[in-house]
Amino acid sequence: MARAVSSNRKLLNTLIAWTIGLIIFFPILWTILTSFKTEAQAIADPPIFFFFDWTTENYSVVQERSNYMRFLWNSIIIAGVSTILGLIIAIPAAWSMAFVPSKRTKDILLWMLSTKMLPAVGVLYPIYLIFIQLGILDTRIGLIVVVMLINLPIIVWMLYTYFKEIPGEILEASRMDGASLKDEILYVLAPMAVPGIASTLLLNFILAWNEAFWTLNLTAAKAAPLTAFIASYSSPEGLFFAKLSAASTMAIAPILILGWFSQKQLVRGLTFGAVK
Amino acid sequence: MGRITLKKVQKSFGSTEVIPPLDLEINDGEFVVFVGPSGCGKSTLLRLIAGLEDTSGGTIEIDGVDATGLPPAKRSLAMVFQSYALYPHMSVRKNIAFPMKMAGLPKAEQEKRISQAAAALNLTDYLDRRPGQLSGGQRQRVAIGRAIVREPSAFLFDEPLSNLDAALRVGMRLEISELHKRLDTTMVYVTHDQVEAMTMADKIVVLQAGVIEQVGSPLDLYHTPRNKFVAGFIGSPRMNLIEGAEAAKHNVTTIGIRPEHIAVSGESGDWKGVVGVSEHLGSDTFFHVKIDGFAEPITVRAGGNVDLHYGDTIYLTPQADLIHKFDGGGLRV
Numbered sequence: 025m026a027r028a029v030s031s032n033r034k035l036l037n038t039l040i041a042w043t044i045g046l047i048i049f050f051p052i053l054w055t056i057l058t059s060f061k062t063e064a065q066a067i068a069d070p071p072i073f074f075f076f077d078w079t080t081e082n083y084s085v086v087q088e089r090s091n092y093m094r095f096l097w098n099s100i101i102i103a104g105v106s107t108i109l110g111l112i113i114a115i116p117a118a119w120s121m122a123f124v125p126s127k128r129t130k131d132i133l134l135w136m137l138s139t140k141m142l143p144a145v146g147v148l149y150p151i152y153l154i155f156i157q158l159g160i161l162d163t164r165i166g167l168i169v170v171v172m173l174i175n176l177p178i179i180v181w182m183l184y185t186y187f188k189e190i191p192g193e194i195l196e197a198s199r200m201d202g203a204s205l206k207d208e209i210l211y212v213l214a215p216m217a218v219p220g221i222a223s224t225l226l227l228n229f230i231l232a233w234n235e236a237f238w239t240l241n242l243t244a245a246k247a248a249p250l251t252a253f254i255a256s257y258s259s260p261e262g263l264f265f266a267k268l269s270a271a272s273t274m275a276i277a278p279i280l281i282l283g284w285f286s287q288k289q290l291v292r293g294l295t296f297g298a299v300k
Numbered sequence: 301m302g303r304i305t306l307k308k309v310q311k312s313f314g315s316t317e318v319i320p321p322l323d324l325e326i327n328d329g330e331f332v333v334f335v336g337p338s339g340c341g342k343s344t345l346l347r348l349i350a351g352l353e354d355t356s357g358g359t360i361e362i363d364g365v366d367a368t369g370l371p372p373a374k375r376s377l378a379m380v381f382q383s384y385a386l387y388p389h390m391s392v393r394k395n396i397a398f399p400m401k402m403a404g405l406p407k408a409e410q411e412k413r414i415s416q417a418a419a420a421l422n423l424t425d426y427l428d429r430r431p432g433q434l435s436g437g438q439r440q441r442v443a444i445g446r447a448i449v450r451e452p453s454a455f456l457f458d459e460p461l462s463n464l465d466a467a468l469r470v471g472m473r474l475e476i477s478e479l480h481k482r483l484d485t486t487m488v489y490v491t492h493d494q495v496e497a498m499t500m501a502d503k504i505v506v507l508q509a510g511v512i513e514q515v516g517s518p519l520d521l522y523h524t525p526r527n528k529f530v531a532g533f534i535g536s537p538r539m540n541l542i543e544g545a546e547a548a549k550h551n552v553t554t555i556g557i558r559p560e561h562i563a564v565s566g567e568s569g570d571w572k573g574v575v576g577v578s579e580h581l582g583s584d585t586f587f588h589v590k591i592d593g594f595a596e597p598i599t600v601r602a603g604g605n606v607d608l609h610y611g612d613t614i615y616l617t618p619q620a621d622l623i624h625k626f627d628g629g630g631l632r633v
Contacts, residue, residue, distance in 0.1 A: 196379075
């Protein structure tokens with residue numbers, strides 16, 4: 025039976041939920057608002073919320089000072105290619121772990137996850153040196169490989185959880201029905217796993233897009249994505265909050281819009297396995 | 301054709317032997333039921349025949365051809381799973397068509413077989429639905445439909461009725477038996493329910509710990525169980541097995557007597573006892589009678605209207621010629 029909830033209680037719950045939601049969203053809202061202020065209004069005390077002279081000047085200055093499109097393009101290439109490459113490696117890996125597990129499968133999964141527990145800065149030096157040796161410092165290829173590798177454990181885990189949910193008997197039934205391995209994947213597994221693969225792809229794209237540690241440390245000018253673009257506005261010559269906000273808004277806008285339209289998939293992806 | 305011969309078939313998982321070398325002959329057109337308690341290896345045996353598990357030794361012949369190394373699809377067998385294992389993203393029509401699509405059958409032939417199967421299984425109105433929109437019984441019919449259209453040389457059923465409620469189970473049991481009579485194709489059926497085994501089988505294979513305890517017709521097994529295990533497993537309610545002094549009178553370790561082979565009297569008889577719990581089924585009543593010196597209560601079948609109550613003293617007399625006798629090793633004497 026559903027638990028009875030009084031209407032007062034419901035109202036309270038709604039209020040609490042909205043408050044938490046607004047608190048979480050507030051920094052982003054503030055950034056967006058600030059990006060439309062003048063520099064003076066941006067640092068005004070007390071702060072001004074809505075009643076200021078809205079201006080888009082910051083955006084034109086930012087666009088003039090730095091080539092936004094180049095950073096955006098780098099972000100798209102790095103996040104996109106690393107995600108697709110990651111999926112190409114992770115799908116067969118997760119497949120074999122879910123459907124033909126060996127004695128060591130659980131250990132391998134845990135080991136992969138344990139690599140995420142290592143502080144990234146611990147391997148910065150060796151990776152930096154390797155990048156210099158290979159001559160891939162400040163290149164998109166170098167970043168694609170690193171970003172793909174750091175997200176790979178998460179993709180494999182997510183896909184593994186999805187594939188585990190597909191009953192083995194269905195695949196066995198397809199084998200009995202005469203399906204070859206190719207048919208089995210094409211007609212049975214893939215259609216059943218599409219929602220899982222899609223949300224893994226989305227989440228990984230967002231993670232790769234937001235990746236700042238490696239992109240900041242391994243790029244200079246050529247391969248720098250939007251994370252580096254934002255960072256370039258926190259210059260030693262003093263912070264220009266309005267411009268920094270405009271740059272940040274421009275950097276997060278694409279991923280925010282993508283996230284908004286795919287929120288259903290994302291939520292399903294993140295809570296998968298929690299409820300059957 | 302659908303003759304399946306198992307020769308010294310054996311299966312181990314690591315160092316655990318689940319099926320010691322085993323021989324079995326399944327004749328063309330036979331309805332064979334593998335029955336046994338949970339974990340006795342009956343499903344594993346079926347999966348070995350299907351090719352879903354590899355044998356650790358021995359050979360499996362289907363219609364005289366060695367099929368031991370063949371992949372499942374090449375064995376000309378169709379299987380119905382306990383969980384139905386339907387493709388959730390396909391309509392009923394596409395589910396049934398799938399094996400034919402894999403076999404590359406012409407579209408017209410596919411359509412013809414789909415409508416025949418749908419008509420036979422009362423699925424015509426549901427062809428365009430997804431499995432998720434069907435009831436358990438309908439899903440099971442789709443799974444059977446998917447098996448029929450392949451026109452296999454034998455059907456394999458892995459506890460197909462376990463997920464259905466009791467009423468539906470009886471109905472589907474009859475439908476499967478009817479299907480067997482109509483198609484006249486070999487069927488190998490796995491169940492832990494001995495009532496299913498008794499009502500459907502031409503031949504029952506009783507398994508325990510991977511070992512075949514007895515093979516025979518349902519009535520063979522019922523009347524002449526080869527050992528104590530089969531005696532206790534086949535028949536519902538189960539045979540009364542009595543050890544100790546009473547068995548010693550017959551010069552054996554254990555005697556067995558079925559509930560319907562015991563006469564009840566209010567005045568005199570071989571065993572004096574007190575009526576315990578009774579189960580009224582309408583047509584019959586089963587009394588559990590406690591008798592001094594017996595380790596377990598004796599189950600007795602009586603008519604539907606016998607007037608006996610909890611605590612009444614009664615006398616029981618087993619029919620002497622229907623007493624089963626077993627030696628110390630559990631074998632029939």
